[in-house]
Amino acid sequence: MSTTTISIIKKHYRLFRPISTSKSTASSSSQKHTRYYGFIPEPAIKNFFTGRIWSRMNTPYPQSKIETYIKRGYFDITPAVITEPKLKCRRCLNEQRPKFISFHCAKCQKTCHYCRHCITMGRMCSCDELIMWKKEQPRSRMQKSQVDFTWTGKLTVHQQKAADELLTSLKQNRNHLIHAVCGAGKTEILFAPIYASLKAGKRVCVATPRTDVVLELYPRFQQVFQQITIHALYGGAQNDTQFAQLILATTHQLYRFENAFDVMIVDEADAFPYTYDEALQRAVMKARKAKAPIAFVTATPSTKLLIQQRNEKWGYSFIARRFHGQLLPVPRYQALWNYEKVFYKEKIPQKLKNWVEQRLQNQQPFLIFFPTIELMEQATPLFQHIEPTIESVHSEDPDRKEKVMQLRNEERKGLLTTTILERGITIKNVQVAVVGADNPVFTSSALIQISGRVGRNMHYPSGDIVFFHHGITMEMDQARKKILEMNYYE
Amino acid sequence: MNKPIQHCLLCERELNQSFGWEELLRKTLPQTICPRCEQRFHRVEQQQEEGVVSLYHYNEAMKDFLHRYKFLHDIVLAHVFNRILHEQLKNEKRLVIPIPMHLENLKTRTFAHIDELLKAASIPFAHHLIKLSNEQQALKTREQRLQTPQLFEVVNVTEIKGGNLLLVDDIYTTGTTLNHAKRALLQAGAKTVKGFTLIHG
Numbered sequence: 211m212s213t214t215t216i217s218i219i220k221k222h223y224r225l226f227r228p229i230s231t232s233k234s235t236a237s238s239s240s241q242k243h244t245r246y247y248g249f250i251p252e253p254a255i256k257n258f259f260t261g262r263i264w265s266r267m268n269t270p271y272p273q274s275k276i277e278t279y280i281k282r283g284y285f286d287i288t289p290a291v292i293t294e295p296k297l298k299c300r301r302c303l304n305e306q307r308p309k310f311i312s313f314h315c316a317k318c319q320k321t322c323h324y325c326r327h328c329i330t331m332g333r334m335c336s337c338d339e340l341i342m343w344k345k346e347q348p349r350s351r352m353q354k355s356q357v358d359f360t361w362t363g364k365l366t367v368h369q370q371k372a373a374d375e376l377l378t379s380l381k382q383n384r385n386h387l388i389h390a391v392c393g394a395g396k397t398e399i400l401f402a403p404i405y406a407s408l409k410a411g412k413r414v415c416v417a418t419p420r421t422d423v424v425l426e427l428y429p430r431f432q433q434v435f436q437q438i439t440i441h442a443l444y445g446g447a448q449n450d451t452q453f454a455q456l457i458l459a460t461t462h463q464l465y466r467f468e469n470a471f472d473v474m475i476v477d478e479a480d481a482f483p484y485t486y487d488e489a490l491q492r493a494v495m496k497a498r499k500a501k502a503p504i505a506f507v508t509a510t511p512s513t514k515l516l517i518q519q520r521n522e523k524w525g526y527s528f529i530a531r532r533f534h535g536q537l538l539p540v541p542r543y544q545a546l547w548n549y550e551k552v553f554y555k556e557k558i559p560q561k562l563k564n565w566v567e568q569r570l571q572n573q574q575p576f577l578i579f580f581p582t583i584e585l586m587e588q589a590t591p592l593f594q595h596i597e598p599t600i601e602s603v604h605s606e607d608p609d610r611k612e613k614v615m616q617l618r619n620e621e622r623k624g625l626l627t628t629t630i631l632e633r634g635i636t637i638k639n640v641q642v643a644v645v646g647a648d649n650p651v652f653t654s655s656a657l658i659q660i661s662g663r664v665g666r667n668m669h670y671p672s673g674d675i676v677f678f679h680h681g682i683t684m685e686m687d688q689a690r691k692k693i694l695e696m697n698y699y700e
Numbered sequence: 701m702n703k704p705i706q707h708c709l710l711c712e713r714e715l716n717q718s719f720g721w722e723e724l725l726r727k728t729l730p731q732t733i734c735p736r737c738e739q740r741f742h743r744v745e746q747q748q749e750e751g752v753v754s755l756y757h758y759n760e761a762m763k764d765f766l767h768r769y770k771f772l773h774d775i776v777l778a779h780v781f782n783r784i785l786h787e788q789l790k791n792e793k794r795l796v797i798p799i800p801m802h803l804e805n806l807k808t809r810t811f812a813h814i815d816e817l818l819k820a821a822s823i824p825f826a827h828h829l830i831k832l833s834n835e836q837q838a839l840k841t842r843e844q845r846l847q848t849p850q851l852f853e854v855v856n857v858t859e860i861k862g863g864n865l866l867l868v869d870d871i872y873t874t875g876t877t878l879n880h881a882k883r884a885l886l887q888a889g890a891k892t893v894k895g896f897t898l899i900h901g
Contacts, residue, residue, distance in 0.1 A: 308706075311776045316806045326774065333773045335810070584736070 257453030261470025290334035379525030392662020510655035581649035647677035754900035785821035
C-alpha cells in the first residue's frame with residue numbers, strides 16, 4: 211500500500227493509523243504494521259436507525275451496543291416529551307393537554323408527563339429519551355441499479371395520464387393530488403412513478419390510515435418490485451432490521467420516522483382518522499425530508515384538500531371512470547322508518563328482510579353497513595336466523611380478515627359491518643345496503659366509498675346499492691350528487 | 701388526575717355523564733369507563749378462596765386491562781375501577797395494606813400499581829411490608845411458587861401488633877404472594893389477616 215493511499219484513508223476514514231514513532235520504541239519490530247484505530251458502525255444498525263426516531267432503552271439491539279454508539283456521537287438524543295414551553299410529544303407531535311397524563315415517577319422521583327396518544331407504541335414519559343441517527347443515508351450507487359420492475363399489466367388511457375402527471379410532479383418536487391373514483395385502479399397508477407423514484411435512489415413511503423390496506427398492498431408491491439427490500443409496518447408487525455427503500459406503513463407508524471423519506475405517498479388521504487387527527491398529519495410532515503413531495507391519493511378529497519391543492523399549486527389528476535370503463539352504480543333511497551326500534555323488538559324491518567332474501571335467492575354476496583356496533587350486535591342473531599353463515603365484523607374483531615376472506619370465497623352469504631369495511635376491499639359481484647344512512651357517521655365521503663364497493667369487477671360492473679334511512683340527510687344527497695356528477699363527466 | 705374524564709379510558713368513546721345533585725353534594729368519584737366496557741368485566745358471584753375476597757374474573761377484557769395498566773404503564777387506568785373499589789373498601793375498619801413492589805421493579809414500572817388503584821379509589825392505606833426479592837410470581841411454575849422462600853419482611857412491627865389487617869393485591873392466582881405476606885404479618889404479631897384482590901385468576 212503506497213503512502214498516498216494510507217494518507218487518503220487516514221484523512222477520509224480515520225480507520226488506520228500507523229503507530230507513531232515516539233511511542234513505538236518498545237515495539238519497534240511491529241513498526242511496519244498498522245493498528246485498528248477507528249470505529250466502523252455496523253451496517254445493520256445504521257440501516258435500521260436511518261430516518262427513524264426510536265426509544266433509547268427499547269431497541270432491537272443490545273443496550274451496551276446502543277450506548278457505545280451514543281458515546282461515539284452517532285445519535286442525537288431528545289427527551290420523549292418536551293415540557294417547555296408547553297407539553298409536546300416528540301414522537302407523535304401531540305400537543306393536546308388532555309392527552310397528557312402527569313404522575314409522580316418512581317424512576318426520576320419527579321413529576322413526569324406521558325402522552326396517551328401514542329401509548330400503544332410503548333409509553334414514553336418526559337424522563338425517557340428518543341434517539342435519532344445523525345449521519346447521512348447509507349444509500350450507495352450500487353443499490354440504484356438493482357430495482358427491478360416486473361409489472362406486466364396495462365394502464366388505461368386515464369391511468370397512464372395520471373401516472374405521467376404524478377411523475378412530473380415528483381420530479382419537480384411538487385405535491386400532487388390524484389382524485390380518482392373508487393375502482394379506477396389507483397394502486398396501478400402509483401407503480402411507475404414509484405419505480406422512477408426508487409431508480410433515482412430515493413426512499414419512498416406509501417402511508418395509509420388502515421392496516422387492512424397495508425396488508426392488501428404489500429403482496430402487490432412485492433410482486434412488482436421483486437429486487438428491493440419492502441417493509442410493511444403496522445401495529446403488531448415485526449421489526450425488520452434491514453434498510454428498506456420502500457416502506458408501506460399505516461400513518462400511525464410514521465410516528466417512528468423523522469426526516470426519512472424523499473417521496474411520500476398518502477393513500478386514501480381522506481380516510482378516518484387521517485382527516486380528524488391533526489397529529490397524524492403532522493406525522494406525515496415529520497416523516498418526510500424537508501421539501502420532499504407528498505402525493506395524496508383519494509376518491510373523495512375533502513374541500514380543505516382541494517383548496518390547498520389550488521392555493522399551493524400542486525399537481526392534480528382527475529379520473530372519473532373506472533378501469534373497466536363502466537358507470538358508477540348510483541345509490542337508491544328506501545325509507546326504513548324507526549329501524550332502530552324494530553331491531554330492538556327483535557325483528558328485522560320488512561323491507562330489509564325482503565332485500566336480504568332477494569340476495570340469497572340470487573346467490574349474490576352482500577354487505578350491510580350499520581352505524582354503530584351496538585345496533586349491529588343486536589341485529590346479528592336476527593340475520594343468522596335467516597341464514598346461519600351471516601356474520602358481523604367491526605374494528606375490534608380479531609377475525610376480521612378471515613371473515614372477509616370467507617365472504618370472498620363464497621363460504622359466507624353476507625356480512626354485517628360497521629364503516630370499517632367502507633374502503634379498500636374488493637368482492638366480486640357484491641351488493642350493498644346501508645342501514646341508517648341518515649346517521650351522522652355516514653358522511654358523504656363514507657357513503658361514496660361504500661357505494662364504491664359495488665361493481666368493481668369487470669364481469670359484474672353493476673349492482674344494487676341501497677340507502678335505508680329514517681329521513682334523507684344532506685350528506686346522502688351530496689354523495690348521490692357527486693356520484694351522478696362523475697357519471698356525467700366527459 | 702389532571703382533568704375531568706370525558707372519554708372512556710378504555711375505548712375512547714365519549715361518556716355521557718349526568719351531573720346532578722348527587723354528584724354535587726356527595727362528591728362521588730367520576731365515571732371513567734363506558735357501560736359497554738364495564739359489561740366486558742365479569743364479577744365474581746361466589747368467593748372461591750377462604751379469607752380472600754376477589755371482585756372480578758380473569759377474562760379477555762381483564763387481560764387487556766392488565767396489559768395496558770401494568771405492562772404499557774398507562775397509569776391513568778388506575779381509575780378504571782375507582783367506584784367499585786371505593787364502594788367495597790370505604791367502610792373498611794381493618795388496616796389496608798397493599799402488597800408492595802420491589803424497589804428495582806418499582807423503578808422500571810415507575811409506579812406502584814396497587815397503591816395507585818387505592819389512591820384512585822381514595823382509600824387510605826399504609827405500607828408495613830417490604831418485598832425482598834424482585835422475581836415475579838407470574839414467570840414461575842406452580843411448583844416453583846410453592847417452594848419460594850419468604851418474600852416479605854415486616855417493618856413498623858409495633859403498629860400492626862394485635863391489629864386486624866386487610867392485604868390488597870391485584871390478582872389471586874395460586875395465592876403464593878398473599879400467603880407469604882399473611883405469614884410474615886402473623887409472625888410479627890397481627891391478630892387477623894385477610895386478603896382482597898381485584899381479580900381472581
